[in-house]
Amino acid sequence: xxxxxxxxxxxxxxxxxxxxxxxxxxxxxxxxxxxxxxxxxxxxxxxxxxxxxxxxxxxxxxxxxxxxxxxxxxxxxxxxxxxxxxxxxxxxxxxxxxxxxxxxxxxxxxxxxxxxxxxxxxxxxxxxxxxxxxxxxxxxxxxxxxxxxxxxxxxxxxxxxxx
Numbered sequence: 001x002x003x004x005x006x007x008x009x010x011x012x013x014x015x016x017x018x019x020x021x022x023x024x025x026x027x028x029x030x031x032x033x034x035x036x037x038x039x040x041x042x043x044x045x046x047x048x049x050x051x052x053x054x055x056x057x058x059x060x061x062x063x064x065x066x067x068x069x070x071x072x073x074x075x076x077x078x079x080x081x082x083x084x085x086x087x088x089x090x091x092x093x094x095x096x097x098x099x100x101x102x103x104x105x106x107x108x109x110x111x112x113x114x115x116x117x118x119x120x121x122x123x124x125x126x127x128x129x130x131x132x133x134x135x136x137x138x139x140x141x142x143x144x145x146x147x148x149x150x151x152x153x154x155x156x157x158x159x160x161x162x163x
Contacts (some may be wrong), residue, residue: 004032007053010111011035014051014058017119045127057108060123062130064137066101073137074101080136088129105129 011030018025023039033053040046048061066074074081074094085092085105095102107126109118 004053007032007035007051010051010058010114013111013114014049017114017116018049020116021120021123023123045123045130047123047126056111058111058114058119060107060109060126061104062126063102063104064133066103068096068099068101070101071096074103077136081133084129084132084136088125088132090126090129103133105133 014035015025018039021041023041023045026038026040028037029035035049035051037049038046039049046062048063050059050061081103082092084090088107090105090107092106093102093104095104105126107122107129109122
């Protein structure tokens, strides 16, 4: 009972602050152990958010999806990718499936420090990291029909940021 009251209060605080920062919350999923949603703003920035009852952190995620054949393409740029993540205080997870490779970038914010400016700066840093990673993987060139050696379109609508 106590955990669900705490979880509900954390969700409420997060929703209020996201709205104050002009983010729209979509695809909300709430149960007694967790909350997951997607947030986006008018600038096109879109992130998955996750709150777990037994965690003291609010987590944000953005996931790039690549075809399975891009293993070498991703590996060749891994050092620069990790430098970008380090520079902006993000961490990453890379999961290879038979048909795709998911490259996720995460940022966390401690609930004790959850306030307007901390959330604003965390989202700003994650946004900058995602934009630099898009440039690293030359996503925009591929979306315009350029180089065939580049990645597929990134997907930031991951409802499960733990992926």
